[in-house]
Amino acid sequence: MDAPRKRGTPLAAETDAHFSATLELDEPRYVEVTAFGPLQRREGATKTSMTQWVVPGRHLTGGDGWVVELAGFFVQGNLAASSVSRAEAGAGVTVEAEVVPMCGCPVKPGFYWDADEYEVAALVKRGDTPIGRFPLQYADTASDFAGTFSLTAPGLYDITVYAYDPESGNTGVDRLTLTVADE
Known part of the structure; x- marks a missing residue:
């Protein structure tokens, strides 16, 4: 190619x-x-x-x-649980994502579909309040990315996981919801 x-x-x-x-x-x-x-x-x-x-x-x-x-990416986000305690959220919430181009090809570092060239991140907000943008890194398995971040307040969090290729503009998005319980 x-x-x-x-x-x-x-x-x-x-x-x-x-x-x-x-x-x-x-x-x-x-x-x-x-x-x-x-x-x-x-x-x-x-x-x-x-x-x-x-x-x-x-x-x-x-x-x-x-x-x-x-064009674009298929993005499948994943959380280990849809509801966690405040203590668990403070210790770290891990978001995983499978990122696959529409052709179905694997994404790997140094490969034609190079994981190192893509921006994969989780945009987190609670209600209408943005909490942050947290990068997801290649997770040592083709097309898999993961990132961990802490949440300190109880509530319902919207997590938008995206992949973006700055060279082509290809983009993909998935949305997740996480409840942090007030113990």
């Missing part, structure tokens, strides 16, 4: 996801294609659409055909 390629050389492999259709057209049409996915992870799915002119008898099969890209 790092080697230069000649213009028009297909990027897609035979095993890549694809869709084929035959349109019976009697005149040029302006066509819109919409894609939604990944279907196996609907809670983190994204939607995109593209438009293009299509002319009868002129096929869009050269190179990669008509490419519709689903």
Whole structure:
């Protein structure tokens, strides 16, 4: 993937996801294609659409055909428990996140999808009051990140876990809720 390629050389492999259709057209049409996915992870799915002119008898099969890209990350946040005591929260709350590009590829340090290049963090607020932004670090397993922070006040906390790639702008988000009990 790092080697230069000649213009028009297909990027897609035979095993890549694809869709084929035959349109019976009697005149040029302006066509819109919409894609939604990944279907196996609907809670983190994204939607995109593209438009293009299509002319009868002129096929869009050269190179990669008509490419519709689903950009972003699937992010699945996780807490060990949805409710903890004030003492437990003060000792540290660990947020874990699985971060996967929409292609389903693994994220690892030094890999093509480089964990060291992504910003993964938890934005924490209690009610309307922001508590902080806490970075999550690569957790030594492909696509897994984790971070620990302390919470001192009882209440209901909203935790927004996000992954962001500053090079491409790809982003993904998940939301968690944590209750800190007043002993």
